[in-house]
Amino acid sequence: MRLANLSFRYARRAPWVLHGVDLDLPPGTVAEVTGRNGAGKSTLLRLLAGTTPPTRGRVTGRPPVVGYAPEIFPVEQPFTVIAYLSRMAAVRGLTPTSIDPWVDRLGMAALLDVPLRDLSKGSAHKVGLAQALLAPPGLLILDEPFSGLDAQARAELPGIVEEVAAAGGIVVVSDHQNGLTGRPALARLHVGDGTVIRMDHDVLTSAAPGTAVIEILVDAGDAEAVTRKLQADGYQAVIRGVRTEGNEAR
Numbered sequence: 001m002r003l004a005n006l007s008f009r010y011a012r013r014a015p016w017v018l019h020g021v022d023l024d025l026p027p028g029t030v031a032e033v034t035g036r037n038g039a040g041k042s043t044l045l046r047l048l049a050g051t052t053p054p055t056r057g058r059v060t061g062r063p064p065v066v067g068y069a070p071e072i073f074p075v076e077q078p079f080t081v082i083a084y085l086s087r088m089a090a091v092r093g094l095t096p097t098s099i100d101p102w103v104d105r106l107g108m109a110a111l112l113d114v115p116l117r118d119l120s121k122g123s124a125h126k127v128g129l130a131q132a133l134l135a136p137p138g139l140l141i142l143d144e145p146f147s148g149l150d151a152q153a154r155a156e157l158p159g160i161v162e163e164v165a166a167a168g169g170i171v172v173v174s175d176h177q178n179g180l181t182g183r184p185a186l187a188r189l190h191v192g193d194g195t196v197i198r199m200d201h202d203v204l205t206s207a208a209p210g211t212a213v214i215e216i217l218v219d220a221g222d223a224e225a226v227t228r229k230l231q232a233d234g235y236q237a238v239i240r241g242v243r244t245e246g247n248e249a250r
């Protein structure tokens with residue numbers, strides 16, 4: 001899946017939330033989105049999920065089955081949990097039994113007959129996660145998935161992420177609680193100043209102790225040549241991101 005020169009703002013004269021974002025997310029990628037409050041993480045997730053169209057630029061190669069669990073599950077719907085999940089299963093062409101494993105894994109058995117609007121915050125969050133997982137997602141977008149979850153569901157979530165990635169799915173998680181930190185190949189997408197910089201955890205942590213990890217800015221057009229030269233000189237060098245606006249790469 002690829003984002004090409006993607007820009008977004010909420011209104012015509014509003015400031016750009018994201019500007020000129022280029023991003024490649026190969027199958028099996030697990031990425032954690034970081035950035036300060038208001039940086040644009042949830043906006044990026046909605047653009048990835050396709051629930052918000054970009055103002056400019058393109059998203060290509062989005063997998064056909066997208067599971068999206070928003071930060072706040074919309075409970076103002078006239079259904080019980082089981083009626084809602086059954087409908088979601090039917091919409092996706094699945095039988096009602098597709099709900100069972102998620103009821104079990106997320107610990108939702110006692111919630112099935114509860115009206116959505118009576119759910120606690122954490123329980124509503126579980127329903128949001130379950131609906132995103134009903135059909136095996138080629139792209140799974142989780143906005144603050146650990147927020148408000150009880151111990152059983154928290155413990156279950158990293159395994160669920162691994163299963164989706166192992167099946168070739170892309171998983172993108174916005175997570176202030178660092179619930180996936182420690183995963184060996186965790187891509188980090190840092191959102192700030194309207195841009196998204198990719199910092200791969202394994203690159204930063206695989207440096208031998210005592211090794212200095214340095215970041216340099218070069219003209220975007222020179223980035224590949226500079227990287228090859230550094231590699232030829234024996235350095236570990238990767239392009240972490242390109243800032244279209246400043247025409248720089250780091």
Ligand SMILES: Nc1ncnc2c1ncn2[C@@H]1O[C@H](COP(=O)(O)OP(=O)(O)OP(=O)(O)O)[C@@H](O)[C@H]1O
Binds near residue numbers: 037
């Ligand atoms: N529906 C909206 N209409 C107008 N502006 C919005 C809307 N949603 C978000 N914004 C603005 O877009 C910017 C990015 O918001 P976003 O929710 O994507 O940030 P975030 O990084 O997810 O923040 P947080 O960490 O607080 O959840 C903020 O300035 C926010 O005020």
